[in-house]
Amino acid sequence: MGEGKPIPKDVPKNVKCTIELPALEIFVRSAFYHADNGECFSPGEGITGATFELDGKPFGPKTSYYGANGRVSSGVAMKVTVAAGAPASKEVGWAKLPLTGVADGDHVLKVIPPPSQASTAAADSSLKDGAKRMWRPLHIKMTLKEGKLAAAATCDPDDAKKKINHGSVGAFDETSLAIDMKPDWIRSEYGPRSRGKSASLIVLHHTGKKLIGSSLHEAINAKGPHYEIDIDGHVVKLVEDTKIASHAGTSKWGSETGCNALSVGIEIVNENADDITEAQYGSLIALLKGLVKDLGIKSHRIIGHADCRTHDKPKDTELLSSDRADCPGYKFDWARLEKEALGMVPKVGVTLGAEDWGG
Numbered sequence: 334m335g336e337g338k339p340i341p342k343d344v345p346k347n348v349k350c351t352i353e354l355p356a357l358e359i360f361v362r363s364a365f366y367h368a369d370n371g372e373c374f375s376p377g378e379g380i381t382g383a384t385f386e387l388d389g390k391p392f393g394p395k396t397s398y399y400g401a402n403g404r405v406s407s408g409v410a411m412k413v414t415v416a417a418g419a420p421a422s423k424e425v426g427w428a429k430l431p432l433t434g435v436a437d438g439d440h441v442l443k444v445i446p447p448p449s450q451a452s453t454a455a456a457d458s459s460l461k462d463g464a465k466r467m468w469r470p471l472h473i474k475m476t477l478k479e480g481k482l483a484a485a486a487t488c489d490p491d492d493a494k495k496k497i498n499h500g501s502v503g504a505f506d507e508t509s510l511a512i513d514m515k516p517d518w519i520r521s522e523y524g525p526r527s528r529g530k531s532a533s534l535i536v537l538h539h540t541g542k543k544l545i546g547s548s549l550h551e552a553i554n555a556k557g558p559h560y561e562i563d564i565d566g567h568v569v570k571l572v573e574d575t576k577i578a579s580h581a582g583t584s585k586w587g588s589e590t591g592c593n594a595l596s597v598g599i600e601i602v603n604e605n606a607d608d609i610t611e612a613q614y615g616s617l618i619a620l621l622k623g624l625v626k627d628l629g630i631k632s633h634r635i636i637g638h639a640d641c642r643t644h645d646k647p648k649d650t651e652l653l654s655s656d657r658a659d660c661p662g663y664k665f666d667w668a669r670l671e672k673e674a675l676g677m678v679p680k681v682g683v684t685l686g687a688e689d690w691g692g
């Protein structure tokens with residue numbers, strides 16, 4: 334004994350060291366996840382720069398933590414730097430939230446997108462292109478038990494009964510949480526063109542697919558509408574209303590050909606038009622009312638793609654496409670829209686002639 338190093342006389346007053354404290358690993362990603370099928374849009378597309386609040390207070394900057402009584406031994410004050418510092422999601426969406434001092438029980442975690450990518454409400458005509466993606470803040474109710482995560486689900490902080498459709502808890506275990514944020518805005522990379530005059534027509538479609546993912550990829554990279562309405566009623570916007578999107582193909586309405594230049598296009602995600610959900614009709618009607626009001630479109634000028642689509646062959650350009658009944662579908666509830674003074678339903682017993690459509 335006694336062979337150990339002597340304690341130096343000039344022990345520093347503040348010894349800085351780093352230790353790992355209890356923490357929650359979080360993965361924030363841009364995704365469209367549905368519990369029934371697990372589909373994700375661009376799995377792995379992490380959101381960088383998101384920040385967090387717990388029970389209404391910002392996490393961090395939480396850079397220092399003093400040991401018991403502020404001193405440990407021999408007059409050395411111990412200063413611990415929490416490894417996570419001020420938490421924000423990094424380049425692939427990961428963040429680490431220190432849970433030191435967070436009591437067991439229920440808490441509300443708020444995930445806040447970076448300010449330049451934050452939207453404030455569901456997509457409508459007022460949402461403008463400001464970033465490649467935009468999301469709304471998302472609230473997660475989580476329960477801690479013995480310092481570990483025991484439950485997690487999205488919530489509306491103002492109304493516990495209200496369902497959230499702009500995000501979900503993708504998965505969690507006792508030390509990690511995956512949070513899927515559904516964008517309100519995804520910029521189409523297809524290159525929308527400017528309009529010479531404002532839109533005067535709205536064209537409704539259905540995707541013909543059960544899930545939103547593949548049609549979104551097509552809308553971003555090839556052709557697509559201004560808006561898509563997911564099966565839970567969430568609306569994502571891809572092109573500003575003042576620009577021309579590519580959704581109507583070869584088409585004619587009234588005396589005008591080329592309906593893309595005239596119209597705002599809306600795709601409703603569903604395989605068959607008879608399974609459009611209540612949530613989708615609700616969001617569609619709200620979106621249409623806003624577009625009619627904000628863009629000054631006459632409320633009867635809301636039509637189906639079937640009403641204006643013509644064949645691609647030059648000799649058929651004046652004829653409706655033979656598959657016209659399929660978009661937005663045979664069973665689309667036009668009467669429901671008409672009750673809201675949107676669009677029109679032909680009168681029963683009136684036979685439309687070949688010259689009547691689009692007149």
Ligand SMILES: [Zn+2]
Binds near residue numbers: 638
């Ligand atoms: Zn269509």
